[in-house]
Amino acid sequence: MNTQVVLITGGLTGIGRATALAFAKEGAQLVVSGRRDEEGQNLVAEIRKKGAEADFIRADVRREEDVPGPITEQTAESYAATFDTNVLGTLLSMKHELRVMLPQNNGSIVNISSTYGHTGAPGASVYSASKHAVEGLTKSAALEAAGTGVRVNGIAPGPIETPMLNRFAKTEERKASMVSNVPLKRAGRPEEIAPAIVFVSSDKASFITGAAYLVDGGKSAR
Numbered sequence: 001m002n003t004q005v006v007l008i009t010g011g012l013t014g015i016g017r018a019t020a021l022a023f024a025k026e027g028a029q030l031v032v033s034g035r036r037d038e039e040g041q042n043l044v045a046e047i048r049k050k051g052a053e054a055d056f057i058r059a060d061v062r063r064e065e066d067v068p069g070p071i072t073e074q075t076a077e078s079y080a081a082t083f084d085t086n087v088l089g090t091l092l093s094m095k096h097e098l099r100v101m102l103p104q105n106n107g108s109i110v111n112i113s114s115t116y117g118h119t120g121a122p123g124a125s126v127y128s129a130s131k132h133a134v135e136g137l138t139k140s141a142a143l144e145a146a147g148t149g150v151r152v153n154g155i156a157p158g159p160i161e162t163p164m165l166n167r168f169a170k171t172e173e174r175k176a177s178m179v180s181n182v183p184l185k186r187a188g189r190p191e192e193i194a195p196a197i198v199f200v201s202s203d204k205a206s207f208i209t210g211a212a213y214l215v216d217g218g219k220s221a222r
Contacts, residue, residue: 158216
């Protein structure tokens, strides 16, 4: 992999943090964004100790939490809470990323979707809809940028052992139920998603654009 400048939004925990550390291992120059200054500076210090360059920018893409529940319990507010982060956040991020990348005729954007971006999800209708929207934006942006040297792809994880999974599941019973649908019979780890993101971002994936890679322990094969 050539030296890259990598921007990771929501990079302070979970998949984002693991991805930042994976890119640091590859020698990339990192810009990590998130809402919490102390955690951001701590992550930058950790990355710099590994010999990589890193900076932190405080940024807020509205909210980090999603609002599970059946359709009959959803409101305009719960819709906005999820779509502002997952869809509007993705759209605005790509808008400004592409404004930099297109004049350079070079760049790679990797958006985070979900297996729920490919299926329905009882009890998670708004979240599922938002991830379908993320994949639609990803594919559309890939087509708009095709031939410019800029690629746009997505990674669609299954259940991953992160604070977000715990918030989303709410109870250990529901979490266990979600994990039981994974053929590998466990939740994934953030460190298992990060290499897929690094690969899709790299020149090794130069013929890949408009794709959504499922990294889900076989969940989508059912």
